[in-house]
Amino acid sequence: MSSNPSGPLSEARDVKRPVGIAIIGFGGLIGRRHTAHVLSNASAILVAVVDGAPGASELAAQLAPGVPYYRSVSEMLSASTANTPPPEAAIVCTPNAYHVSVALELADAGVHLLVEKPLADTKAAARTLVDRAREKGVKLLVGHHRRFNPYVVAARKVLTASAEKPDAVVGPGVGSVVAISGLWTAYKPDPYFAAAPWRRSRRQGGGPVMINFVHEVDILQYFLGPIVRVSAEKMTGRVGVGGGHADAVEDGAALTLRFASGAVGNFILSDGVVSPHFFEAGTGENPMLPRARRPRHDDLEESNEGTVEREGQHGEPVDVYRIFGTHGTLSVPDMTLWTCGDKPRSWENALEVRRVKSDNDPRAPFDRQLDHFIAVVRGEVPIEDGPGCTGEEGLGVVAVCEAVIEALDDTEGGRVIVDTT
Numbered sequence: 001m002s003s004n005p006s007g008p009l010s011e012a013r014d015v016k017r018p019v020g021i022a023i024i025g026f027g028g029l030i031g032r033r034h035t036a037h038v039l040s041n042a043s044a045i046l047v048a049v050v051d052g053a054p055g056a057s058e059l060a061a062q063l064a065p066g067v068p069y070y071r072s073v074s075e076m077l078s079a080s081t082a083n084t085p086p087p088e089a090a091i092v093c094t095p096n097a098y099h100v101s102v103a104l105e106l107a108d109a110g111v112h113l114l115v116e117k118p119l120a121d122t123k124a125a126a127r128t129l130v131d132r133a134r135e136k137g138v139k140l141l142v143g144h145h146r147r148f149n150p151y152v153v154a155a156r157k158v159l160t161a162s163a164e165k166p167d168a169v170v171g172p173g174v175g176s177v178v179a180i181s182g183l184w185t186a187y188k189p190d191p192y193f194a195a196a197p198w199r200r201s202r203r204q205g206g207g208p209v210m211i212n213f214v215h216e217v218d219i220l221q222y223f224l225g226p227i228v229r230v231s232a233e234k235m236t237g238r239v240g241v242g243g244g245h246a247d248a249v250e251d252g253a254a255l256t257l258r259f260a261s262g263a264v265g266n267f268i269l270s271d272g273v274v275s276p277h278f279f280e281a282g283t284g285e286n287p288m289l290p291r292a293r294r295p296r297h298d299d300l301e302e303s304n305e306g307t308v309e310r311e312g313q314h315g316e317p318v319d320v321y322r323i324f325g326t327h328g329t330l331s332v333p334d335m336t337l338w339t340c341g342d343k344p345r346s347w348e349n350a351l352e353v354r355r356v357k358s359d360n361d362p363r364a365p366f367d368r369q370l371d372h373f374i375a376v377v378r379g380e381v382p383i384e385d386g387p388g389c390t391g392e393e394g395l396g397v398v399a400v401c402e403a404v405i406e407a408l409d410d411t412e413g414g415r416v417i418v419d420t421t
């Protein structure tokens with residue numbers, strides 16, 4: 001396959017022309033979402049959908065009528081001719097273990113890439129892809145879309161302002177960040193695993209560390225810089241998920257984190273507990289998962305079933321991260337900031353509490369991530385200026401997750417240094 005004439009050369013072209021995008025693995029859970037977002041984006045054209053699953057051709061006709069359908073990336077690339085070159089860009093939505101093989105084939109053809117998180121199932125595979133993309137002049141972003149979430153945007157603004165003025169007694173910030181505490185605790189029902197058995201296979205990149213905690217690691221590092229050491233205690237799992245055969249994944253963990261900045265963190269991760277404390281429920285950003293709200297005390301009333309929230313009330317968001325600084329504490333996504341205001345810092349002073357305004361762009365984080373990918377492909381925004389997650393940053397996330405898995409597998413409660421080389 002010759003190199004894509006419309007790929008790495010795209011900066012030289014008319015920057016306002018819509019970018020042709022293919023979706024690889026379009027028929028899966030996340031592939032369908034990306035397909036819908038590309039179809040509704042005025043700056044993109046959906047030029048191909050690829051998926052080898054039985055029934056994918058019929059699904060393509062239903063979800064993307066008129067868009068060319070292929071069973072594999074090889075089939076799509078072989079169909080390209082001088083008049084119909086390969087797509088300028090692609091979004092890779094295959095299971096974790098196939099990200100790199102698929103992305104390498106596309107990179108070799110000069111196709112710019114947005115690879116779903118995690119970038120790869122192993123650090124070694126991630127390194128191969130990052131190096132190949134650089135060599136081929138292909139732009140590589142990773143689908144850590146939460147960076148575009150309004151609460152994450154607002155929290156990062158607070159942390160950036162805090163880092164600039166860590167000693168400000170009154171101000172927008174928390175001072176120097178000392179510690180962070182996080183939760184991703186939810187219950188994934190059996191059909192979630194039955195629909196895609198790779199989700200509970202260690203060898204295929206499944207499990208809550210590689211599927212869910214990857215998001216957390218990206219956000220934690222986006223907020224506080226690199227994590228350099230982890231330790232982990234594995235949770236006793238649900239029968240058939242956590243325990244048993246060698247390929248079985250963890251279903252949860254208690255984690256301790258050390259950041260290069262000197263900050264420390266802890267995190268409880270589980271996909272086997274019923275809880276509202278997970279990012280999607282806290283923010284309401286995933287249309288497939290309902291938002292959780294904590295009832296206000298005054299809105300509770302007695303009923304036959306016990307104490308319930310009065311009808312018509314909507315409660316408060318639940319928190320998933322608490323970020324502790326020398327001058328204040330911020331919880332996210334309820335965006336509550338506790339400080340001593342203009343009083344001296346002391347536990348004897350009543351704390352001043354403020355609600356930090358979140359950025360009110362009504363567009364979904366997936367749409368904003370797609371806009372950014374398009375701008376990067378067109379050369380309108382330098383990839384390293386963010387906010388998208390670059391290949392190198394995505395590799396750093398995989399390195400942390402790999403260290404977590406290594407620590408989890410150590411029955412003595414392992415402690416592992418993160419190695420990003």
Ligand SMILES: NC(=O)c1ccc[n+]([C@@H]2O[C@H](COP(=O)([O-])OP(=O)(O)OC[C@H]3O[C@@H](n4cnc5c(N)ncnc54)[C@H](O)[C@@H]3O)[C@@H](O)[C@H]2O)c1
Pocket residue numbers: 024025026027028029030031050051052053071072073093094095096098102116117118143145195196210211
């Ligand atoms: N950003 C997010 O919030 C988010 C949410 C869910 C999943 N994901 C990520 O998206 C990816 C897919 O997850 P999912 O839950 O949608 O998986 P899924 O199993 O539902 O879908 C994967 C699809 O890829 C297809 N596929 C497999 N190998 C292929 C290949 N070589 N070429 C073309 N198609 C292929 C499968 O047939 C399937 O339709 C994973 O990496 C996952 O971590 C991201």
